[in-house]
Amino acid sequence: MLDVSVIMPIYNVEKYLEKAIKSVLNQTNKNFELILVNDGSTDDALKICRYYEKKDNRVFVINQENKGAGYARNVGLSKATGSYIYFIDPDDYVEPNLIEENIKIAKETCTDVLMFGFIEVTTSIDESSTSRVNLPKLTSSKEARQFRTQFNRYYSFAPYALWNKLYRREFLIKNNVQFSNQKIGEDALFNLDVYRHLEKVEINPHAYYHYVYRANSAVNHYTKDRFKQEYKVAKSFEKLMKEWDEVLRYKTLINKEYWNTMYLEIKNLSSKECMLKKEEKIKLMVRIMENEKIERAVIDLSNQAEKNRFVKTLLFLVKKKKYSLALNLMRLRMDIGFKSQKLLNIIKRLGYKKGDYAQ
Structure with a gap:
């Protein structure tokens, strides 16, 4: 079985897409699949996706009409076969050892969710940037009561982000955790549903994901x-x-x-x-x-x-x-x-x- 299914919803991000895809394909752990869900892009994003699908047999492209990131991720989940699920945004990128180091911990502990750190990159219109490393100062949890009583600590560390977590696929299936069709906040609703059933959580105190905040980001629309x-x-x-x-x-x-x-x-x-x-x-x-x-x-x-x-x-x-x-x-x-x-x-x-x- 594949270690991880990496799911990337894509909409009109041709400028940044190749960097995101390459950062996944260059992982030191090769036992994964990359599911690219093109959500009705009107730029050349689909063309880029098709190129990498032909180039690398670990890449699978799904093309659909624009229905939103939540719907796109659900389609990716329905096709996933990996032991764990990882979500990446198409305008960000990851460190080459993300899968290798995190799947090792996840497999050893058989955790439902594994959380790790990230690097926050802020870019301005002139392309200059600053970065800040965010590391989780958290402890692992072995049962639901433990997780809930220390939830305020988990809440303090990007609680609704998808990209700093590995999710065990069987856990998501068992509890029927999926994304809503809500266009904004679908990631928050997804994670709240995860937390509703969550017992086992592991922490990796290192940073692997580069979250890029741009001046023209959709959050400013x-x-x-x-x-x-x-x-x-x-x-x-x-x-x-x-x-x-x-x-x-x-x-x-x-x-x-x-x-x-x-x-x-x-x-x-x-x-x-x-x-x-x-x-x-x-x-x-x-x-x-x-x-x-x-x-x-x-x-x-x-x-x-x-x-x-x-x-x-x-x-x-x-x-x-x-x-x-x-x-x-x-x-x-x-x-x-x-x-x-x-x-x-x-x-x-x-x-x-x-x-x-x-x-």
Whole structure:
């Protein structure tokens, strides 16, 4: 049996696709298959996929109409034959020893999920980049209760990412874990379903995946119903905590999930692609804050507990109902980057006293 089935959903990424494919084919462990699911690309992505399918018998191409990444991954899952499943995005790339070193641990422990570190690469429009290594400071879990009682630690390390995890295929089949057809947040819903049944987790404290964040990334595009989709993720998270009977223990995490829906909607509304007028955006934010769960989350969350200065400031502005300022700040971040000294200076000039952040 093959060690791993690598599944890559593809949509209009011809510029980055070959690098992603080559990084998989150059693995030191050769006992894998690479399933490329072309999800209705209108560029030359399919042509690139076909080239590598002819060149390497480990590559299999599935071509379909555009239905979304979740649907594409489900098609890949239905064709997979490996002991473990690994998902890679077509605009990222991996270290050559990813499969070899992680499958060794996975096989030795027969774990359901194996988590490992990643390198976050941020590129700007001029193609310059910076990188940051993220390593999991976690412990393995042997049974469900152990995993659930230390879930806050797992939650702190890219809990919804697919690309820093190996999934045992039989575990997914047994528990009927698949992707929803939701266009945004389908990876989060998938992982929440994984966590619902999860018992055995192993950790590899090394980094193998290069997650590339680009200035023109899809996450900066405007999506009309994004709030509705992100809210579904928050509700699913709260539902899982109720099923675990862990609402009190993880109340702060539940609040963070609901706050995240507002945070991402502010980002969505701040996109240059959003054609709504400023007044319309503010009215929409006011309407969102009328949602009891989101209002309670914003009220309950402590600014002092938030480490990220930008998020802390944004939360403060929303608490004070300064929606126009919140939109301006988010737009500024998206225009010049959150690491910009100019943005930090603006945050400082807001002049908040330390006590303003306390609850």
